[in-house]
Amino acid sequence: MREFNPFFKKFSKKQKRVAVVYPNRYAGGITNLGLQRIYFEINSDEDHIAERFYTDVFEGLRSVESGSYLDSFSVALFSLQYEEDIFNAFRILKKTQFKGRTVAGGPCVIQNPFPFVHLFDNLFIGDAENAVIDILENRSVEGLFPGSLKRRVVDLDSEMKRQIVSENAYGRSILIEIGRGCPRGCRFCIVRQIYSPTRWRSADEIISIAEENRKAADKIAIISPSPTDHPDFREIVHELKSMGFEVSPSSIRADKFDEEMAELLGDVRTLTLAPEAGSERLREALNKGIDEEDILNAVEMARNAERVKLYFMFGLPGESYEDLDQIIRLVERVRDAGKRVSVSVNPLVPKPHTPFQWMPYGGDWTKDVLGNIKEMRKKRKYLISKLGKIAETDVESVERFAIQTAISRGDERVGDYIERKLTLARIIKSDLIEFLESQPPDREFPWDAVDMGYKKSRLRKEFEMTLKRLEIET
Ligand code: SF4
Structure with a gap:
């Protein structure tokens, strides 16, 4: 190190x-x-x-x-x-x-x-x-x-001028947070909720942080949940490059990756995209805001990329095997564009403060917790068997993400289990099982007590819109 x-x-x-x-x-x-x-x-x-x-x-x-x-x-x-x-x-x-x-x-x-x-x-x-x-x-x-349950929000005013630079996921790079929060509205996403409102750091400040740390590295990683949404993104990258830095953003939205962006970012060796779902129907329900054409365009634009990394989820509301087949089909199309593809598929964790906080883990209202877990395991096997033949594949464990769901949606009782190791079997045998179940519309959640700066009725409205779109009866 x-x-x-x-x-x-x-x-x-x-x-x-x-x-x-x-x-x-x-x-x-x-x-x-x-x-x-x-x-x-x-x-x-x-x-x-x-x-x-x-x-x-x-x-x-x-x-x-x-x-x-x-x-x-x-x-x-x-x-x-x-x-x-x-x-x-x-x-x-x-x-x-x-x-x-x-x-x-x-x-x-x-x-x-x-x-x-x-x-x-x-x-x-x-x-x-x-x-x-x-x-x-x-x-x-x-x-x-104890004391306050109001989320503290600050302006992105003065970034620390000096940081520890190390060999990290971006190589030996200076990291610059160019924004906090996200202007997009993906319904499963906790980031847009816990870091709202979206705050952008000014181009001048970004340049000055780069200047201050210049001696430590000649690469810059620009960090934000959705960096390419910064209103001055292109100008900032342009300026940093003219200062002699190699620049890479923490992620790129497929619908922003056009000819000009590809030129600006130069040699993107690995293109990372998050379609989240295989089918247009589910992507729309997630409010992801990108379609298959955006993804394939981005792949085409990244001419020098040898590898494309794709992130998906399963266990989505209203998901069928046809939707999983669409993941496989999309991966095939990216592979057929001549790229080495690696795919990561995670079970959806229906997080607090998101419109999905009412849904069951596994996404099927007709099943109980055990039924959903069983079905998720089957889907996981299916994805591994199909995707494993066409791409480097990593499909995360249904158990691990169930535990994450129970911790994220839990209350004080979860803490009592941490010491004794919280396993899925323990959750299922205990009253913690309720945190994996679907939740009634009038349920008071533990986290409702935190003043996050949004109205719960807005989330409920978004959730009901999603159910209606997917024709799900709860
Ligand atoms: S673009 Fe990314 S960070 Fe923003 S809301 Fe969607 S998933 Fe969350």
């Missing part, structure tokens, strides 16, 4: 030591700009010093910077990016017998803090910028629970 531009700070006895824990692998943690920002803010304060923890460095028990054990820190800040990270977080706390204060934040806490309330002293819901020291000192801050 080699880091460029590291941030050294000398420890003095009067400083409070803060552990910034990413309960997952280094490669993911180092590309997390939110976490880097927290680390930067703590180390910019003279009374505090931060060190980082990752599960693949000393098993997450000792810090990267000095090798100190977690129990020598006063406060531990955990970032929960994925539901299953809670198992690692719990293991680290238990193994180190950490007695200090614990705070957890990140997307899993924002979407629903209640499964974690018994596991941490505080939970933080929202954007932490310019409030990290207040959070550490347990002062009253919007989004800090």
